[in-house]
Amino acid sequence: MDDNGKTQTPDDRHSDSPLPRFAVVGHPNKGKSSVVATLAQNDSIAIAMEPGTTRDSHRYPMKVDDVTLYELIDTPGFQRPRKVLAWLQGHSLSASDRPDTVAAFVNQHSDDPRYHDECELLRPIVEGAGIIYVVDGSVPYNREHEAEMNILRWTGRPSLALINQIGSDDYSADWEAALGQYFQIVRRFDAVRAPFEKHLELLRSFGELEPNWREPLDAALEYLQALKFGRDHQALEYIADALIEMLGHQQTARLGEHESAAPLLPTLRQRWQAWQREREQRLRHSVEDLYQHRRLQRQESDLSLPDGDDLFGERTRQLWGISKGQLAAAGFGAGAVGGAGLDAVTLGHSLGTGALIGGLLGAAGSYYYSDKLTKVKLGPLSGGFREAIYGPLKDPQFGYVVLGRALVHWYQISQRNHAGRDVLVVTDSQDHWLEELSRTDRNGLQKSLQALARRRFEPSKRQRLIEQLELAQQAFAQWQLAKFSSLH
């Protein structure tokens, strides 16, 4: 969009630019598909295909409003490179006719099943695509791929070599030196671990292959960045709506005039918890759909979340709830703590014995996350019946648990690569992610969560909540990054 808020169509920008197309080629099993899956954000590609079974090449266009800005082409691996090179050498008179000779090879062998894979991978290149040659940087360099590299050089097309790190050993430096002789640009790229910014960086380097590819690629990158930003924001809206519904949820049942409410408590609590779990699941599905992790959605969750998968588990509470020590030390308002613990904790801290008192209260922490604070309330009598109402949970921890779990799931999904590797989430730490927020922001968030739990949340405040969650989202990501850096 331009400054006036008008939408420029991709046609306006580059109607006369040629379409940049990139054929991702290489030896079988060197991570070509991972590279394409990552760059095309398509997790259906990263399926280990068995080489030797015939494959066709697949195109993954990057489209903006149905206008293609660039195209990635996933190709089968080389099967008979030495024979192809021998054929080429046997049919070429001089260096100048090499590209034509490659085209002639494809032309002549298009119906030959033995060279099906080579034809599939060379055809897009002959038709003008740039070459992205993928090698595995975790195995030592050897000369056995030289035939492939020579064939690619014969095509005369702009080329970039990508050193993909599949295993743990690193021979990238050797590869870099060797590949430099054959390819214009050599880049290292970890297809399964590289964060989103690295994807963009790599795509930008594709633009260096040919001058008139730069403009459409830069435009594409802008759109991709905006897409990521839009998704992050949309995820916040989903989280906000889930928080509003979950924190204010009430489970009700009808009760006869003289019936006691006490026996209803376990059933109501159970239904209330089931509803909460289902709502959280819905939130997760929405976020996964947003980032287009379709395999994840199809196969149920194969994410390994750090707190197991129970919203009401003790471990969950320990991870995402806030201990009273943290509450007091982090400067929350008095309302946040609830109960009689506050004075003791703040006093303890001021006297320098906070750790001791905090520890003692921490041991009693499960009290705060139990249903002792929620009783079944009774509505007014009407027609011989009254309504028994369970919820919302007044416990301030619950809001932080829901939020913490939502943020960690969002973080994993937004950072998760479409090549399918889980993102490491660090939770084993003493400090709380909330500490990354300023005192004012923490208090603002706290007030909103309290208002939600008291069902006094005005719909007009939703926008404000989303803004607060945005700060929380940033704080969470920052906290993860800091944890991650301290680990490495």
Next chain:
Amino acid sequence: MTSSLTRLLDFDDQFRRDSQQSQAFLHRRDRRFAQQQQEQKRPLTVPAWLAELHALNDQRQSKGPDPRLRRWRQARWIFAVLGAVLGAVFMAGLLVYDGSRQINVTLLLVLMGLQLALALLTSLQAGLGWQPWGGLLGRTGEEGDPLQALRPALSARIAHTGGLMFAISGLLTLLIMVLVQDLAFGWSTTLQASADSYYRLVSLVALPWQALWPDAVPSAELVAASQYYRLNETPVSDPALLGTWWPFVLMAWLTYVLFPRLLLLLLAALQVRGRAGSALRNHPGYQPLFYRFDTPWVETRGEEEVAREPAPAQVNVSPLPASGTLIHWAGAGQTSDELIQRLSHDAAPLQLRAGGNSSLQDDAATLQQAGERRQPVMLVARGWEPPTGELSDFLFDAREQWPAGTLIALVPLADEQGGELADETLLAQWQRFIERQKDANLLLCAATHP
């Protein structure tokens, strides 16, 4: 007015339906609509969007109000009828005149003031969002009820409708009574009020229409003449004079009961419309919709690949044949003396190379040398790399050139040091490769220790 409510409800319905759809589908659909509106130079609004979706889905086309508003409409009718009946009864009751004593203007003024106060209180309550009567409308805070935020405004509108009907029917009753009866008004109060101060009071009350209708402002003489005491049965000097209060009563009713109600009803209607608009703008689906309108649809996924499970293979590992001929495919395991000792029957086996960076001529020479030995051949390959067409060609050429029945043992390794391949998936991949060669004398063997 109801259209803004219907729009809100329709929007909420659509939002709920959409929540079942994928984000990608919604973005494409709405972006297409936005582009279409732009092309046709039509405004990009929620009603236009809803109309388009309704048309596409054969949904409600009529502009009629939503059935969910029925309860509110019914309540409005009940209040209107109730207001009209009560207004007539109220006025008739006040104006009952049996000739024994005058109709007290003071009482009329007090009741009009009460009406005004009630009207103002209703609006104030709606403005502040109080719902002391909320329980009557069912449980508050129904999750996801889009009309939740509008309840105070809607209730105020209903109350003012009733109030207005009350005022109108009261007014009509007053006019009828004036027409069919000889009403004698007077004023009376327990307080020590002189006719002069009462005159000042009624002049103040009549201030709004003083210039408009001077006859509707009681004169000082009229005020003095119409004071009465219930115990004092003083005869009225001029009975016709007492009837001339009616224009004042009429104008007071109009000014302090009817017009305020009308004005507050209009304000309540505006408030309903405003609240409906703001509820729409604050709706969880509103901002995302405009985001989808404004943001180009970016698609990178291309075609979806259908997962192709490899055919199941029964891995059949044969024992190593006794042989002293080893071919290292692409140099696999060539440097591991330990492996060579493990595989070979001879102390000094013949080690050959093929594939990888060997030339095709080298491969041919290897084939020739191995064939001349007339014994089983062990072909060592990197197990973690998939078998390629070149290996398949090599085996084909070997079968062509070597004596019939020569056993070929294909030995995939687990690593460069010559470890035994144990990975089931990789073994299955090699097994399938062997099956594809359709060669009974080609065996899958493991680099096991003898």
